[in-house]
Amino acid sequence: MTGGLAPTQGQKQAERQLSYVERLYDGAVRVVRTHPRAEATDWLRIDLELACDVPPEWTPLTDLEPTEAVQILVPPDYPFHLPDAAVEHDRFAGLPHVLWSQSICLYLSPNDWDPGQGMQGFVERLVDWFRHVAEGTLTSGDVVPEPPLTGPSPVPDVVLVRGELPAALEANPEPWTAWAAVEMAGDQRWEVRQWLDADAARTLTGPAFLALVLGLPEPAGFRFPRRLGDLLEGFDRQRVDLAELFRLFQQTMAANLRRFPPDAETGTGPPMLVFVVTPAPPGSAAPSRVAYLAAWIVDISGLADGTATAHDPVFWLRVLDQRPRFTTRRDVRRPASWLRERRVLLLGCGGLGAPIAEYCARAGVAELHLVDDGVVMPGILVRQPYADADFGRPKVFALAERLAEIRSGTKFDATYGDAISYLRAGPGPDLDLIIDATAARAVAVALERFRWEDDRPHPPLLSVMVGHDSARGVATLAMPGAGGAGSDILRRLAVEAADDDSLLDVLDDFYPDLPRTALFQPEPGCSDPTYVGSAADLAAFSAWLLNDALTILGGERHPAEPRRWATVLRAPSPGRTGPAADRRHWPEDVVTVDAVHGYQVRMEPSAYAEVRNEVIRMAGRRGPRVETGGLLLGQIDHASRVVWVTEARGLPAGSDAFAGLLRLDPRAARAAVEERRRLTRNLVSFIGAWHTHPRNSAAPSPIDLDAMREMTDDTRAPALLMIFGGEDPARWRAWIGGRGRPEWCTALFLPFEEAAA
Structure with a gap:
């Protein structure tokens, strides 16, 4: 090359590499000429000749000369940008990889170019292209079906x-x-x-x-x-x-x-x-x-x-x-794809709720209804996605504006107010998912009560929360038709944790044995006590707890599959002994409504089975006509108007069961289950009694009513009476044999209401 502007350092590197390739191919590839450059931005043109002898038995796709001339165009910043290859005729027009009749496209995109391979890799592809043309094996099917590329433009739009x-x-x-x-x-x-x-x-x-x-x-x-x-x-x-x-x-x-x-x-x-x-x-x-x-x-x-x-x-x-027909979303087949075009209600726009709102928006929900009564304070910027300019503004409005900038195709509805008032007005039956990210006990209890008292179909309910130091997070998921909501499932998880050492840390975090005295209050004055956690902590928990729930929602389900789920997620820790993630589920309870005050009574299947086993045992000892009974253990919640019957036991010491009579000492009963109450952090304690009427109606007798009034008067605590009756002998025998259910009656006695009456 004589005259003109000197090649750049990268172009000189390309020349040296082509000289090496020339020796490597031993005459099959020859460097003919390097053309001068006029401007600093010019590409360097290097002319090559490739030997293209075609054996007579081959059928080339087009006529090939014994030696084919090819121009290599090297960019100034080679090897960081790929070279081009072209010819000065149109004999190759229409062949695969040939653009506009003269340019041979050897790389699908700039990312397909490997700078480390340099000119050796480039020429190898060029030689392979000519060989396939000569063999007749370069078919249109070899073309990767990607859109044509356009060159870079100085226009920024x-x-x-x-x-x-x-x-x-x-x-x-x-x-x-x-x-x-x-x-x-x-x-x-x-x-x-x-x-x-x-x-x-x-x-x-x-x-x-x-x-x-x-x-x-x-x-x-x-x-x-x-x-x-x-x-x-x-x-x-x-x-x-x-x-x-x-x-x-x-x-x-x-x-x-x-x-x-x-x-x-x-x-x-x-x-x-x-x-x-x-x-x-x-x-x-x-x-x-x-x-x-x-x-x-x-x-x-x-x-x-x-x-x-x-x-x-x-x-x-x-x-x-972004035409739907020709684009594939990057979250395809991922759990978040379940949210696409769904209608979601999100309660709480704080540390967990605000990131979840963004994940919903990016997933492409059709509608996202946001409810929160908080305002943006300086301290929350440590872990919530708000800005200085939002100080004093309601979170829902600031968040809705930010989400609208992320996705214009979603309807964002912001309600600044109390979540319980919003729920009481009825969130509407056309939702696909409700997410409770308030971490408020009152909201969880309200959801529990509103859902069971309203017999209309309900969407799935996901509740998310983190522990006091962000070392663990919990998500509960109530599927459509589930007999309980977030409070129910969290309580069920805690009861199981009392018997499972691998969940003991969850029990200590969410139901501490003694109330925490060292509360974290980040600002002076009337700032609410809160948990310790960073933006990174909450991003991890919100994303993975949501993902886990969406995995369940997106799975193929059988009607008999569990409807109550809980997932425990633990943050990385050198001293952690339990698994990082732990998913649990439970069968549905046996549910009825008490005949006196209208509380919903939820009896776990295992407790129901315990009653039946005790009936069989006592019938074998004293005969089928003898009444028997025992203790009911669980919890009575007046806010949600739910009675949880977690366990059923036989008669404690000092109790009697005869035909027409069941006598139970409530103080002895409480003493008998005191250890269980302590282990479960007050979630499972004495709540009443059960007994049978083997040949009579399940309705309580006057003796039963007197006994329950005496019990509540003596202990000043509510008590549940549960009676299993056998007025229909065939039905009673079928139940004892493991088929169907007997007559069943529950009655709740509340000392404060009895006193008022």
Whole structure:
């Protein structure tokens, strides 16, 4: 090479590598000439010759010369950007990987280029391409069905496309033209509002301007050209009438200028955009006439006055193609995809709720209803996604505005107020998911009560919370038809933890043996005590607890599968002994409503089985007509109006059961279960008694009523009476044999209400 500008360091490296490749191929690849450069930005052209002897038994795809000349174009910043390969004839037009008849595309994208392989890897691909052409084995199926690439552009704007092109255009096999209504939708961003035919384009109103749309009948290859002449030549080969295309350029520009005259100061009006629509190549998984979109910003003045040249650059805009038919979401087949187009109610916009709200928005929920009564305070910025500018604002409004910036396709509804009042008014039956992220006991109890008292179908309810030091988090999930909500499931988890050492840390965290005296109060004054936790802690817990619940929701379910789930997630810790994640589930309780005050009574299946086993045992000892009974252990909650019967036991010492009589000493009963009460942190204690009427109705007798009144008067505590009756002998025998249920009656006695009466 003589004269001109010296190659860059990278281009010199390419020359040295090609010299090595020349020796490596022993004459099959030869460097012929290196051309001088005129400008610092010029690519370095290096001419190669490749030996292409074709054995007579081969059937090449096209005529090949014994020696084929190829131009290698090396960018100034090689090896960080890939070179190009081209020929000066059109014999290869139409072959796979050949763009616009002369450019041989060896790499699908810049990321396909391996700088470490350098010119050796580049030439290997080039030689392989020629070999496949010579063998006749380079078929269209070898083309990776990806959209054609466009070169980088100095124009910073991008074009967002969401709507599908009309089906009529896809059915047209010839070159066609249409229009797009394009509107500025933010800084350096345009958005296609709709696709138009000629009539609709003439009557367009509003803030959108027109862009021309050109549909090509054949695939464009892997890459659009960078020069205007190459582009127009390619259009011409695809039967596009260039004269008509220029006329439409001018017509579209004139229509835009009539509606949007040039700015008085800058002299600029709407840009002239052209969308190029191309089919997918043969062999694509989803062939389509309108598969790919590219956008080109046109200098109409140069085309109009004839000053444009074939060497003028083509400025391709970046197209953000979000048409549902041709795009695959990056969260496909992930748990969050369950949220797509769902309607979600989120209670609480704090440390867990606000990140979950963002995950819902990014997952593409159709509606997200936010409820919170808090305001943004300086201290919460440590772990909640708000900003200085939000101080003093209700969280729901600040969060809804932020989420709307993330996703414009979701309806965000913000309610600044108390979650319990919102629930009492009825959140509506058309929700797909309710998420309770308030960590408020009152809200959990209200949800428990509202759900069981309303017999309409309910959506799944997910409740999430973290412990006092963010060392562990818990999610409870009540599926549709579940007999309990968050309070019920958390209580069930805690009861199980009392018998399972692997869950003991959960019991200590959420139901401490003694109330914590060292409360964390981050600000002086009336700041509420809270937990210790960072943004990283809460991001981890909110994401994984949500993901776990969505995994359950998205799984194929059988009607008999569990409806109550809990997941425990533990943060990394050097001293941790339990598993990082632990998922539990429980069968549905046997449920009834007490006949006196209307509380819902939930009896665990194991307790129900204990009653039956004790009946069988006593019948074997004293005969089938003898009444028997025992203790009921569990919890009575007056706020949710729920009675949990967790365990049933036989008679304690000092109690009697005979035909027509059951006598129980409540003080002895409490003493008998004191250890159980202590181990379960007051979740399982003495709550009443059960007994049988083997040959009579399950209704309580006067003796039963007197005994329960005496019990409540003596202990000043509520008590539950549960009677299993056998007025129908066949039904009683079937139950004893393990089939069906006997007659069953429950009655709750409340000392404070009895006193008022």
